[in-house]
Amino acid sequence: MGARADYVTRPREWIASILSREQRFLSAAEIHRALKRAGARVSLSTVYRTLDRLHTKGDVTARADGEGEATYMLCEPAHHHHHAICGECGRVEDVDCAAMEQFAESMRALHGFELNGHSLEFFGLCRSCR
Ligand SMILES: [Zn+2]
Ligand SMILES: [Zn+2]
Ligand SMILES: [Zn+2]
Incomplete structure (x- = not known):
């Protein structure tokens, strides 16, 4: 994922580790629930913001699920597949x-x-x- 030390924040590491463990598309709410279960104290809006940043950077890919909600998964959108x-x-x-x-x-x-x-x-x- 090419993490740069000066830019790494804890929510980002947490979210990345949830996504890499699950290997499927998760909504921000599902990620937030998983983080809370794991004992991480992070707000839903932080999850949204962090996902947005990861998406812009090209570390996660996004798609709308059946109900039109945005879901996210760890992969390299920059590499066409x-x-x-x-x-x-x-x-x-x-x-x-x-x-x-x-x-x-x-x-x-x-x-x-x-x-x-x-x-x-x-x-x-x-x-x-x-
Ligand atoms: Zn299966
Ligand atoms: Zn992929
Ligand atoms: Zn193709």
Whole structure:
């Protein structure tokens, strides 16, 4: 995560450690609950602020859940990849994007459409829930 000593705050370390343990998308409220369970004294607004900062820095990725609430997960959005999300336990796998090369090629050939970006999520069951 490239933590710089002068910029590391405790809430940030706590939040990062919760996210790295869970490996799934969590809302600010869920993170706040987990922190309280672990005995950390931090306000919900601090959690929001810290998540926002981590997101801006590119240390966490965000997505809206089914109800439109923002949820967060530790990963490197700067490195282009996709997410395979388990419908059972919620665990998220980072998936490489190589297969999209061919798709982009056929979009160009069949539709004359030049892709300059895409976003994809995969849903199913992970290894341990299958
Ligand atoms: Zn990821
Ligand atoms: Zn699972
Ligand atoms: Zn891709």
